[in-house]
Amino acid sequence: MSGTTLSLRAAPAGRIDMTGVLPEILAGRTAAEIEKIPLRVDGVPVALGECFAVTAGEGEALTIRPEGARLDGLGRDMRTGMLRVEGAAGHYLAQGMRGGELIVDGDAGDCAANGMRGGCLRIAGNAGDWLAAALIGDRAGMGGGVVAVGGNAGDRLGDRMRRGLVLVRGRAGTACGARMRAGTLVVAGGCGTLAGFGLRRGSLILGQAPEAMPACHGDAGIVTLAWLGLLRRHAEAILPGAMPDTSRMHRYMGDLAFGGKGEILVP
Amino acid sequence: MRLWREHPHSPCLRETRVIVNGVSIDDTYAEAFGMKATRIVITAASMTWAKHAANAAFGFATSVIACGCEAGIERELSPEETPDGRPGVAGLLFAVSTKELAKQLERRVGQCVLTCPTTAVFAGCTGDEALPLGKNLRYFGDGWQMSKVVAGRRYWRIPVMDGEFLAEETTGLLRSVGGGNFLVLARSTAQALTACEAAVAAIAKTPGAIAPFPGGVVRSGSKVGSKYKALPASTNDAFCPTLRGATKSELSPEVETVLEIVIDAVDDDAMKTAMRAGLDAVCAIGADGGIVRLSAGNYGGKLGQFHYRLREILA
Numbered sequence: 001m002s003g004t005t006l007s008l009r010a011a012p013a014g015r016i017d018m019t020g021v022l023p024e025i026l027a028g029r030t031a032a033e034i035e036k037i038p039l040r041v042d043g044v045p046v047a048l049g050e051c052f053a054v055t056a057g058e059g060e061a062l063t064i065r066p067e068g069a070r071l072d073g074l075g076r077d078m079r080t081g082m083l084r085v086e087g088a089a090g091h092y093l094a095q096g097m098r099g100g101e102l103i104v105d106g107d108a109g110d111c112a113a114n115g116m117r118g119g120c121l122r123i124a125g126n127a128g129d130w131l132a133a134a135l136i137g138d139r140a141g142m143g144g145g146v147v148a149v150g151g152n153a154g155d156r157l158g159d160r161m162r163r164g165l166v167l168v169r170g171r172a173g174t175a176c177g178a179r180m181r182a183g184t185l186v187v188a189g190g191c192g193t194l195a196g197f198g199l200r201r202g203s204l205i206l207g208q209a210p211e212a213m214p215a216c217h218g219d220a221g222i223v224t225l226a227w228l229g230l231l232r233r234h235a236e237a238i239l240p241g242a243m244p245d246t247s248r249m250h251r252y253m254g255d256l257a258f259g260g261k262g263e264i265l266v267p
Numbered sequence: 268m269r270l271w272r273e274h275p276h277s278p279c280l281r282e283t284r285v286i287v288n289g290v291s292i293d294d295t296y297a298e299a300f301g302m303k304a305t306r307i308v309i310t311a312a313s314m315t316w317a318k319h320a321a322n323a324a325f326g327f328a329t330s331v332i333a334c335g336c337e338a339g340i341e342r343e344l345s346p347e348e349t350p351d352g353r354p355g356v357a358g359l360l361f362a363v364s365t366k367e368l369a370k371q372l373e374r375r376v377g378q379c380v381l382t383c384p385t386t387a388v389f390a391g392c393t394g395d396e397a398l399p400l401g402k403n404l405r406y407f408g409d410g411w412q413m414s415k416v417v418a419g420r421r422y423w424r425i426p427v428m429d430g431e432f433l434a435e436e437t438t439g440l441l442r443s444v445g446g447g448n449f450l451v452l453a454r455s456t457a458q459a460l461t462a463c464e465a466a467v468a469a470i471a472k473t474p475g476a477i478a479p480f481p482g483g484v485v486r487s488g489s490k491v492g493s494k495y496k497a498l499p500a501s502t503n504d505a506f507c508p509t510l511r512g513a514t515k516s517e518l519s520p521e522v523e524t525v526l527e528i529v530i531d532a533v534d535d536d537a538m539k540t541a542m543r544a545g546l547d548a549v550c551a552i553g554a555d556g557g558i559v560r561l562s563a564g565n566y567g568g569k570l571g572q573f574h575y576r577l578r579e580i581l582a
Contacts, residue, residue, distance in 0.1 A: 163416065184415065201413065226310070226387040226433040227415055227424055229351035234418045261411070 003061025003082070004034065006052040011068050014042030015090060016051060019073040023060040023081025023100065031056040060100075066090075069109060075102040078119065091128070094121045095135060097145065110154065114138075116164065118145045120238070129154035129173070132166045132185075140181060142166070148239040155192070158185045161202065167235055167242040177204040180262060186235060188242050199255045199262035205231075207244050209266045217254030217264060224248045225265075285578050289554025290561055292577050297448045297542070298565035299573035302331075302361045303368045304443035304533055305398055306341065306391030309380055310355030314343065320386045321356045323379035328360070328371075329480045332500070336362040336371040337445060337531050339477035350389045351433070357391050359477050361445045361531045368440070369398050376434070377404050381425070387433035390420075392533075394439030401425070401434025444573050447530040447538045450488065450506065450562040451549055452522045458557030459524040460484075465552060466528055466545035473544050475537035478530055485527040491566055503564070522559050535573065543580050550581070 004026045017040040026034055034056060035049025048054070052064075060081025064074065069088035077096045088106035095111065099119040110128035113121055115135035127149045132142035133156055140162035147166045155173035158166055161183045171189035178194060180202040190208030197214055205228075228247040235243040249265040285292040309324070311317035321340050328338035338360040349355040360375070362368035380388050381404060388400060401423040405412040408425040415422045421436040451466070453459035467483030470476055478484070493501035504510050505517040506525045518525070528545055532538035552558055563577055 165417075182414070203413075203415075223430045225424075225431055226351050226353070226385075227417075227422060227431065229353060230387075230417055230422065230433070231415070233350065233352055261413070263413075 003057040003059055003063060004029075005055040005057065005063045005065070006034075006048070007055075007065040008067040008071075009051060009053055012041055012051060012070055015070050015072050016041050017043075017073050018064075018071050019076045021048065021062075021064075022075065022078050023062040023083050024079055026056075026062055027060045027081065029056065069107065072109070074104075075121070078102060088125070089123075093123075094119075094147075097121065099145075107151070113142055113145075113147045113166075116142045116145050116147070120145060121147045122150075122239075123148070124150045126151035126170070127153045127157075127168075130156045130159060132157065132161050132164070133159035142183065146238055148242070150239065152189070153187070157187070157191070158183070158202075158204075161185070165231075165235070167239040169239060169242045176210070177202070177262075177264075180204070184231065186231075186242050188244070196252075196254060196262060196264045198258050199264075200258045201261045203262070204264045205244065205249075206264065206266045207242075209250075210264075213252060213264070214254065216257045217252040218256055218260065220251040220253050220263075222248060223251050225251075228265075285581075287550040287553075287561075287581060290550050290558045292581060293560060293562040294576075294578060295563050296565055296568075296574045296576040297446070297563040298568060298571035299444050299446040299448075299538065299575060300363075300571045301573070302337075302363060302443050302445035302531065303365050304359055304361045304441040304445075304531070305368060305372060305394075305438050306357055306359050306441070306533070307372070307376070307400065307438055308344065308349060308355050308357050308389040308391045310344075310349045310351055310353040310387050310389070311383070312353065312385035314354040314356075316383060316385050317353075317355045318343075320380045320383035321358050323383065324375040325358050325360070326379075328375075329485075331361070331363050331367075331445075335367060336360050336375075337477075337479040338371075338375070339479045339531075341475070341477055342471070350435075351387055353387075359475075359531065359533065361443060361479075365396065365398070365440060372398055372400065372438070373403060376400060377407075381407065381427070381432050381434075384429050389435045390438035392439040392441055394441055396440040397437035398440055400436060400438045402436045404432075404434055441533050443531065443533045444535055444538045445531040446571060447532065447542055447573070447575055448527055448564050449542065449546060449549075449577060450560075450564065451526050451528070451558060452506075452518065452560040452562065453524050453526075454521055454557040454559060456524040458552075459526045462549045462552045462556060462558050463526050463528060465548040469544040469548040470528070470530060470541045473532075473537065473541040475533035476530055476541035477532075478528055478545075480529055483528060485529055486525075488525070488527045488564060491570075506562075517562070519559065527564065538573070539575065539580060542575055546577065546581055 072090035091109035093112035107125035134141040141160040152170035172191035174192035176191035179198040188207035195210040325338040405423040488503040489500040
């Protein structure tokens with residue numbers, strides 16, 4: 001059973017908002033019906049068929065061939081099915097995603113997985129800033145699901161994150177895990193400055209010590225944590241090599257200015 | 268092993284005898300009851316410490332009559348089989364009601380697993396209902412406990428003096444069978460013990476079943492009622508060799524010892540498999556090993572929903 005395929009006809013002049021182009025929406029529709037779905041290119045309404053060559057398929061599987069990184073809002077509010085992006089994704093990827101699986105073979109832009117509540121997002125390349133952070137205007141960031149990044153992540157990774165798991169095999173930028181409320185961030189390659197700034201609860205697991213440990217985190221010393229074994233088994237099945245291979249970590253509790261019940265773990 | 272039916276020549280013997288390897292199989296059944304059960308997995312830094320915790324948690328859990336639950340180690344688990352990649356054991360707990368099971372589970376995990384160095388506890392089954400595992404124990408953390416959701420399941424990290432106690436929030440409820448049993452009648456105590464040890468070893472290999480008594484064996488089989496009104500049960504005098512001359516005994520002269528094996532299982536199939544394994548092990552020792560008869564305990568069939576006929580199980 002092959003799913004529906006959308007291939008970009010030519011590099012667009014502006015950015016295309018892909019909101020509403022989801023596996024569950026396209027399932028069961030003919031190519032002609034899909035071509036009539038309205039999109040917005042730089043805010044101007046355009047029929048999907050003008051931008052994409054459509055091959056209708058069966059089931060809740062959708063493949064998009066983007067030819068560049070100008071498709072924004074891919075997988076926004078997705079609930080079920082499988083969406084594969086054979087290339088790079090633009091900004092606002094998987095915003096508000098509730099379920100299903102979204103795979104990006106290339107890089108992703110800024111604000112991916114903002115307000116995500118469920119499902120699994122896999123980004124083979126790098127992710128931009130504000131990954132798994134809050135939707136604009138929201139008080140809490142990612143609230144569930146799993147995000148796996150094969151490359152690096154930008155600044156403000158997991159800002160105000162509320163629940164869920166983010167795995168980054170590479171490195172993260174500054175303010176990683178800032179203002180986190182709960183959930184788990186794993187960054188194998190370490191991160192820049194201001195790690196865990198304003199951290200209330202939640203876990204920031206780093207494969208390497210950050211450039212500078214924030215002053216407001218108390219040193220809890222070296223501890224062996226059984227739950228890391230549990231998490232490692234789960235994480236290895238999603239993104240091998242992201243989790244440190246030891247359960248004995250140096251624990252820093254903080255941010256002490258915000259209750260101090262979060263933690264930064266480094267080998 | 269040989270199973271054959273001996274047709275009596277004498278018209279006064281109305282019953283067909285079934286002999287397996289020289290052991291007479293009574294035409295009777297074990298009467299078992301529907302119970303509520305759960306399985307938990309205890310892990311630790313080493314198998315030694317996992318078993319310390321399990322032995323404590325599943326200790327004093329031979330009979331629901333006075334222990335509140337019946338429990339035992341189901342099997343040892345390799346690191347590859349446990350949720351956190353450490354060695355562990357799977358254990359089963361059985362009780363007469365969901366409420367009592369929840370109470371016993373929480374008490375035993377709280378006092379015997381939480382307290383044991385390096386341990387963690389996980390659900391070993393799923394079911395229609397959830398029983399609290401770490402759900403209330405987390406308050407021991409005095410506000411420092413942390414919740415983690417991994418693969419859709421919630422765990423609690425409770426700070427303790429060796430680091431953290433990790434407990435899954437809930438475990439599942441199983442509708443199970445308890446009180447399966449059979450009696451081993453032997454020429455000597457030593458021979459009865461040898462046969463029962465073999466039976467218990469065979470039952471231990473059966474998934475989903477435990478023999479909750481010490482070493483898996485009971486010597487104090489009971490009957491319903493007593494001459495003392497306060498007691499609901501008393502010694503099974505018909506199977507007590509020392510009372511042979513004074514009561515209506517079930518024992519022939521050559522029987523010196525009777526031992527019972529009681530089995531609890533997660534379902535009917537597991538019970539049948541475990542009983543078959545135990546009975547086969549005893550029959551393999553046979554008359555040459557001093558085994559005279561195999562019988563079973565029941566209450567006339569009025570109390571238990573499950574009846575396990577020895578001859579059908581051995582067939």
